[in-house]
Amino acid sequence: MLARLYRSLYRIRRVEEEVARAYPTDKIKSPVHLSIGQEAVSVGVCAALRPTDVVFGTYRGHALYLAKGGDLNAMVAELYGKATGCARGKGGSMHLVDTAAGVMGTSAVVGTTIANAAGYAYALKTRRSDAVVVSFFGDGASEEGVFAETLNFASLKSLPVLFVCENNGYAIHTSQAKRQGRPDIAARAEAYGIPAERLDGNDVVGLLERTRTVLSGMRALGGPHFFEVKTYRLREHVGPGRDFALGYRAEAEAEPWVTNDPVQKLAARLPAGERVAIEQEVEAEVAAAFAFAEASPFPAAGELMTDIYQEAGDALACR
Amino acid sequence: MPSPAVKPPRPAPKTDRTLSFVDAVREAAELEMARDPNVIVFGLDVDDPKAIQGTTRGLPERFGPERCFGTPLSEDAMTGAAIGMALAGLRPVHVHIRMDFLLLAMNQLLNVAAKSRYMYGGRVNVPLVVRAMIGKSWGQGAQHSQGLHGMFMHVPGIKVVAPATPYDAKGCLAAAVRDDNPVLYVEHRLLHFTKGPVPEAAYTVEPGKARVTRRGADVTLVGISSMQVECLRAAAYLADVGIEAEVIDPIWLSPLDMDTICESVERTGRLIVVDTAWTNCGAAAEITAQVAERLQGIRDLRLKRMGFAPTTCPTAPNLEDLFYPNARTVAAAARDLVEDVKTGWLPAERADLKSIEFKGPF
Ligand SMILES: Cc1ncc(C[n+]2csc(CCOP(=O)(O)OP(=O)(O)O)c2C)c(N)n1
Ligand SMILES: [Mg+2]
Numbered sequence: 152m153l154a155r156l157y158r159s160l161y162r163i164r165r166v167e168e169e170v171a172r173a174y175p176t177d178k179i180k181s182p183v184h185l186s187i188g189q190e191a192v193s194v195g196v197c198a199a200l201r202p203t204d205v206v207f208g209t210y211r212g213h214a215l216y217l218a219k220g221g222d223l224n225a226m227v228a229e230l231y232g233k234a235t236g237c238a239r240g241k242g243g244s245m246h247l248v249d250t251a252a253g254v255m256g257t258s259a260v261v262g263t264t265i266a267n268a269a270g271y272a273y274a275l276k277t278r279r280s281d282a283v284v285v286s287f288f289g290d291g292a293s294e295e296g297v298f299a300e301t302l303n304f305a306s307l308k309s310l311p312v313l314f315v316c317e318n319n320g321y322a323i324h325t326s327q328a329k330r331q332g333r334p335d336i337a338a339r340a341e342a343y344g345i346p347a348e349r350l351d352g353n354d355v356v357g358l359l360e361r362t363r364t365v366l367s368g369m370r371a372l373g374g375p376h377f378f379e380v381k382t383y384r385l386r387e388h389v390g391p392g393r394d395f396a397l398g399y400r401a402e403a404e405a406e407p408w409v410t411n412d413p414v415q416k417l418a419a420r421l422p423a424g425e426r427v428a429i430e431q432e433v434e435a436e437v438a439a440a441f442a443f444a445e446a447s448p449f450p451a452a453g454e455l456m457t458d459i460y461q462e463a464g465d466a467l468a469c470r
Numbered sequence: 471m472p473s474p475a476v477k478p479p480r481p482a483p484k485t486d487r488t489l490s491f492v493d494a495v496r497e498a499a500e501l502e503m504a505r506d507p508n509v510i511v512f513g514l515d516v517d518d519p520k521a522i523q524g525t526t527r528g529l530p531e532r533f534g535p536e537r538c539f540g541t542p543l544s545e546d547a548m549t550g551a552a553i554g555m556a557l558a559g560l561r562p563v564h565v566h567i568r569m570d571f572l573l574l575a576m577n578q579l580l581n582v583a584a585k586s587r588y589m590y591g592g593r594v595n596v597p598l599v600v601r602a603m604i605g606k607s608w609g610q611g612a613q614h615s616q617g618l619h620g621m622f623m624h625v626p627g628i629k630v631v632a633p634a635t636p637y638d639a640k641g642c643l644a645a646a647v648r649d650d651n652p653v654l655y656v657e658h659r660l661l662h663f664t665k666g667p668v669p670e671a672a673y674t675v676e677p678g679k680a681r682v683t684r685r686g687a688d689v690t691l692v693g694i695s696s697m698q699v700e701c702l703r704a705a706a707y708l709a710d711v712g713i714e715a716e717v718i719d720p721i722w723l724s725p726l727d728m729d730t731i732c733e734s735v736e737r738t739g740r741l742i743v744v745d746t747a748w749t750n751c752g753a754a755a756e757i758t759a760q761v762a763e764r765l766q767g768i769r770d771l772r773l774k775r776m777g778f779a780p781t782t783c784p785t786a787p788n789l790e791d792l793f794y795p796n797a798r799t800v801a802a803a804a805r806d807l808v809e810d811v812k813t814g815w816l817p818a819e820r821a822d823l824k825s826i827e828f829k830g831p832f
Contacts, residue, residue, distance in 0.1 A: 180787050181609035182830055232609065232786035243609040243785030259613040260570060261543055294542035295574070322543055324518040330542045390830070397519040449788045459781050 154425055156198060156355050157417045162433045163190045163214045164414050166223065169437055170213075170230065171391035178445070179230045181243035186214035188385035188405075191413040192317050193218035195358025196285060196378075199366055203280075205253045205271055207264035208287040210245035211317075212257035215287050221249035227440040233447035239468065240450040241458070250467075261322075262288065262295035265314070269305045272312040272375075281370045283311045291322030293336045302343040305375040313365065314340065314377045317352065319384045324399040340377035352382030353411045383408040478730070479675045479721065481683075482637035482667045489668040491661050494636035495525040495601075498643035499563065501672040503533050506561065509647055510537045513548070513565030513601075522565055523662050525601075549575035549600075553583050556596045561647055569602040569656065570616050583652040584627030595650045599643070603657045604695065604746055606794070608830030609785040617695070617747030617778070622654045623724045623756060629677055630724040632656040634698035636666040638721055641675030648674065656723075658696035658746060660825075680727035682734065686714030689740040689804045692731060693719060694753055697744040697776075700825070703797030704804060707817040713808050723753050728760050735761050736769050740807045744795055745777040752777065772807050776800060797823055 167185045174183065186193070189211075197206065197218035208215040216226055222237060229236030230244050238246050245259040255271065258264045268286030275282050292298060293316060305312050316336050320327050327334045337347035350358060358380070365376050385405060387394035395402040418426055458468075489497065503509045511529055513522075517540040521527040529538040541548045545566070552562040566572055572579065583596045605614040622630045629651055633642040639657070646653040683698065684705050693701030698719045705715040716734050720726060735741045741761055743754040754775035765771055776795040783793055802816045 177829070180607075180830065181611075181785055182614075232788075234786075240786035241611075241782075241784040241789065243611045245609075245611060245613070246785075259611070260574075291543045294544050296544065296546050323515055324520065325515060325540055329540065399519050450784075450786050452788070452792060454786075455779055455784060455789045455792050456781050 153417060153420055154429060156194060156359065157421055157426065158429045158433065159194045159198065159218055160190050160355065160414050160417060161430060163194065163217050165433055165437050166217065167213055169441055173441065174391040180232060181230050182389045183230065183244045183391065184211040184389050185386045185391065186211055188408055189317055189319060189352065189382045190214045191355040191358065192315065192352045192380045192382050193287070195355040196315055196362045198359045199362035200285065201282065202253060203282045204285065205255050205282065206285045206287060207255050207268040208257040209264065209289060210257060210259045212247045216247040216249065216254050219254050220252035221247065221254045223436065223440045224443045225249065227444040228447050231444040232449060233444055234450040235443070235447040239454060241454065262292040262297045264288065265292060266297050266301045269301045269310055269312050272310040273308060275311060276373065283313060283366055283369055285313045285315055287315045287317060289322065290316060290318040290320065290327050290336060293339065294330060302340055302345060306344045309374045311369050311373055312375045313369065314375065316379045317382055318379055319382050321384065321400070323388045324397060337377060337379040345375045345377045347377035347379065350378050350380045352380040353408065353413045355413045355417065479679050479681050481681065482635060483669060485667045485669050487668060487670060488665050489636050490663065490665050491636045491639050492524045494640040494668050495643055495657070496527055498640040499526065499529060500532065502644055502647040503529065503537060505672065508559060509561045509563065511563045511565065512539045512541055514541055514543060515567065516540055516565050522567060526565065545571050545574035546578060549578035550582065552598050553578060553596055556598045557594055561597045563599040563601060563647060566600065566602045568614050569604050569618050570613050572600070572602050572618060579628065580625050584625050587651070588627060596652050597650045598652045599646045599655055601655045601657060603659050605659045607790065610783065611785040612782045615783040617745065619654065619656050619723055620747055620752030623753060629653040629722070630656065631722045632695040633721060634661060634695055634719050636664065636668045638675050640668055641673050642721065644672055645674035645676050649677065656695060660696050675721060677722045678725040678727055679722065680718050680720045680730040682716065682730065683719050684715065684717040686716040688713045688738060689715050689742065689808050690734040690738045691715050691717045691800065691804065692741065692743040692757055693717060694723070694745045696746050697795065700795065700797045700800055701744055703823040704800035706823055707797060707801035708804055710817065711805065713805060715804060726757065728764065731757060732761055732764050735771065736765060739770055740772045742774045742776060742800065742804055742807065744800055747777050748780060749775040749777040750780065774803055774807055776803060796825055
């Protein structure tokens with residue numbers, strides 16, 4: 152299990168570091184919201200999911216997409232705007248999707264997918280499915296009306312949806328304390344009658360175990376559940392760099408998160424040989440994905456006007 | 471119908487003072503806040519280190535956090551709150567870094583702000599300004615690039631302005647703040663980088679008057695927001711082949727100065743309206759329809775609308791290029807209209823007429 156978690160964490164970290172490295176070439180003409188520092192949230196939760204479970208996420212979605220099993224080549228190609236991308240070059244970094252892997256989409260408008268996840272869960276319930284939906288969103292999203300409205304609906308209809316609030320303490324450059332009268336997001340879920348708990352976003356194993364336990368209960372008995380996961384974004388809100396020079400947060404604040412970096416922590420727990428083997432495999436896979444993206448063609452001009460509507464006889468795209 | 475009392479806006483006067491669009495917006499806000507203590511500026515991230523591309527830079531420091539403040543991520547409630555503030559006599563300017571986010575606030579904007587004065591029988595005013603930016607390039611994509619001003623033009627009770635120069639940016643924001651009605655103030659992200667003459671003192675560019683930005687006898691080009699720049703460039707390409715385009719900037723989209731546009735089209739007989747939005751049911755459709763209604767039977771007309779391709783904005787750069795009109799495609803369409811044949815002409819790109827390249831991430 153540790154090896155599997157490490158592979159997933161290391162892979163996401165390395166993909167995003169490569170995105171940051173490639174960014175100055177201007178070949179990735181897409182606003183990238185990196186998850187570096189936050190990977191363990193997606194990895195821990197998704198490790199407890201079945202392939203048939205479904206996730207909805209945000210523009211900060213690289214980690215979620217990969218952790219849930221989204222195709223790596225297709226993701227990198229999407230960032231490059233290529234025809235082989237997961238959205239055929241038409242969505243970019245903010246609109247990752249892999250329906251075959253249960254990644255139902257990521258939105259660039261804060262909060263929108265929270266309600267979409269609840270609706271998907273409603274449909275699963277009507278089909279007596281034991282699959283669950285996980286809705287990932289940020290601390291900022293909890294300020295939108297749709298958050299409150301969705302919690303009420305999920306509670307009312309006892310929907311099989313796990314809400315995962317990735318609380319990184321900031322919305323762009325504004326701290327949670329400057330935006331919320333009572334910065335306790337889990338308490339708001341509880342107020343709607345949804346069991347809620349606060350978790351450590353660096354504890355990947357703890358997240359996996361807690362998710363497993365919660366989901367087995369949800370699959371048997373139904374009903375929503377809420378995680379507020381404390382985590383930290385190490386790079387700028389959007390773009391490849393660091394942003395401590397902007398002055399809205401102190402670099403010292405990042406120190407404990409860097410010290411407890413789950414990628415390093417987990418690496419130290421694996422036998423050296425096993426760790427190195429994983430890293431080598433991942434490096435090869437990542438290099439291949441970037442080479443694939445570079446070599447792929449841009450979409451044909453005709454793609455501009457396809458997929459506006461479903462046309463008779465069209466099949467849905469899948470990989 | 472523009473009131474005859476409103477004079478045509480002066481062209482930007484000759485002044486040595488040059489400001490960027492961003493600084494013109496900032497200066498207008500600062501002057502209005504200094505002039506009237508009821509003016510307040512708020513919205514997501516207006517007080518953060520990037521200060522909405524610099525358009526709100528220094529305002530919190532000068533006027534304090536009560537008059538300039540960042541909000542929670544709550545567009546719907548903040549718009550409703552802005553209306554409440556306006557009802558109480560404040561003059562709020564609510565800022566959105568993307569126009570797409572206005573869609574979360576439509577109920578308050580169109581059901582309440584635009585309706586209140588009328589449905590309460592003239593007993594209340596909602597002097598609210600909503601600043602909203604249209605994004606473009608660097609993979610803004612489906613949800614960060616929409617031009618939705620047409621939706622607001624559709625609804626009576628809210629004015630719409632889309633300045634294209636730093637001069638108008640300053641004058642229109644001042645006019646919007648002083649207006650007793652709700653005003654949607656549309657900014658285009660690429661215009662933020664442009665520079666132009668801007669006088670130091672406060673002035674207004676009043677609602678309901680367009681400006682002729684270039685004289686010509688062969689074809690009328692109406693360019694909205696960033697497309698005004700493309701139309702002026704198109705006119706230069708057309709001049710290379712002996713066609714003189716008249717270019718008009720409507721500036722205010724609601725109320726719309728149809729007199730100035732119709733007067734021009736009556737002379738040229740040809741009109742292209744170029745919008746930074748879809749053409750269906752949009753500003754371009756409205757202007758073209760009004761010209762047709764007014765001039766049918768009076769003048770032989772050839773009309774065309776240009777705007778976003780009728781599809782969702784893609785992120786792949788090659789598809790994005792096809793999505794937007796530009797100076798060369800506008801010039802090509804204008805020549806076809808003037809010569810009344812499909813000439814197949816597309817001018818070779820002139821280095822001095824290139825569009826601004828925007829480098830991301832945002
Ligand atoms: C409805 C809406 N309002 C504003 C924005 C601009 N915006 C993009 S990301 C962001 C911050 C979101 O913060 P949070 O939910 O905490 O997620 P994080 O970026 O920290 O992962 C904002 C305000 C947006 N995309 N959508
Ligand atoms: Mg956050």
